[in-house]
Amino acid sequence: MVKAIFFDIDGTLVSFKTHQVAKETFATLKKLKEKGYKLFIATGRGKDGLEVLQDFPFDGYITLNGQYCYSKDKLIYENTIKKEDLQALLDYLKVKPFPCGFTEENTKYFNMRDERVDEIHRITHNDDHPAGDCSQVVNHKVYQCMCFVDEQEEKELLKVMPHCISARWHPLFCDVSPIGGTKQNGIDQFLAYYGIDLSETMAFGDGGNDKEMLNHVALSVAMANGNDELKAIADYVTGSVDDDGITQAMKHFNLI
Numbered sequence: 001m002v003k004a005i006f007f008d009i010d011g012t013l014v015s016f017k018t019h020q021v022a023k024e025t026f027a028t029l030k031k032l033k034e035k036g037y038k039l040f041i042a043t044g045r046g047k048d049g050l051e052v053l054q055d056f057p058f059d060g061y062i063t064l065n066g067q068y069c070y071s072k073d074k075l076i077y078e079n080t081i082k083k084e085d086l087q088a089l090l091d092y093l094k095v096k097p098f099p100c101g102f103t104e105e106n107t108k109y110f111n112m113r114d115e116r117v118d119e120i121h122r123i124t125h126n127d128d129h130p131a132g133d134c135s136q137v138v139n140h141k142v143y144q145c146m147c148f149v150d151e152q153e154e155k156e157l158l159k160v161m162p163h164c165i166s167a168r169w170h171p172l173f174c175d176v177s178p179i180g181g182t183k184q185n186g187i188d189q190f191l192a193y194y195g196i197d198l199s200e201t202m203a204f205g206d207g208g209n210d211k212e213m214l215n216h217v218a219l220s221v222a223m224a225n226g227n228d229e230l231k232a233i234a235d236y237v238t239g240s241v242d243d244d245g246i247t248q249a250m251k252h253f254n255l256i
Helices: 023-034 083-095 115-124 135-139 151-160 183-194 208-216 228-233 245-252
Strands: 004-007 038-042 060-063 068-070 075-078 100-103 108-110 144-147 164-170 173-178 201-205 219-222
Touching: 004 183, 023 038, 023 245, 038 183, 060 183, 068 183, 075 183, 083 135, 083 151, 151 164, 151 173, 164 208, 183 201, 183 208, 201 208, 208 219, 208 228, 219 228
Parallel strands: 004 038, 004 201, 038 060, 201 219
Antiparallel strands: 060 068, 068 075, 100 108, 100 144, 144 173, 164 173
């Protein structure tokens, strides 16, 4: 029996066309809450990117791909990039510069911006942060870096940041985060906190950074607009985010 449901945001709850959660989806979430299901966010976004949820009362938030997890009134888990890895990244940027967004608890800032960053902002409406001097980043708590590199340079970058992993949902960039904090780990943190078993979980996603999460939960659902690799591993492929795929899946599994 499902007790806890985890939702990605971009491409899952939020449309890339409207940049909003559909009112029909909000209505479904409300029905699920009324029936007693625990509802959680599992996103690559930080706290400053959750306004799109319109203060809907989720039971917990797995943000920054699992690096910062919290409930309404308590920090459940946090994981920051090691100082030596941040310094290695800064040194790397001096030799091979590319746009990089450094994410702290409540904000993000870039070393530089170009058309790639602007393109992602057009998709997410969540990456309009300023650019400037990032030399002091090694003295800050950084949970995730948004690195605008291709897949080959991503591999080279991780060689100089040995305590980090990467995840990608768009060809223009990858999220680099410390080992240990993943959406999968975030799920486990909340299951322990609420006393829920893994066999009672369900998750929705659409991108590459949702793969571990969908492999981990008992019942996995991929959006029709998701990538083919994710749809291949999902237990069920629902409608697209623009066709209220969340509601379709809930009705398919008789949860509403």
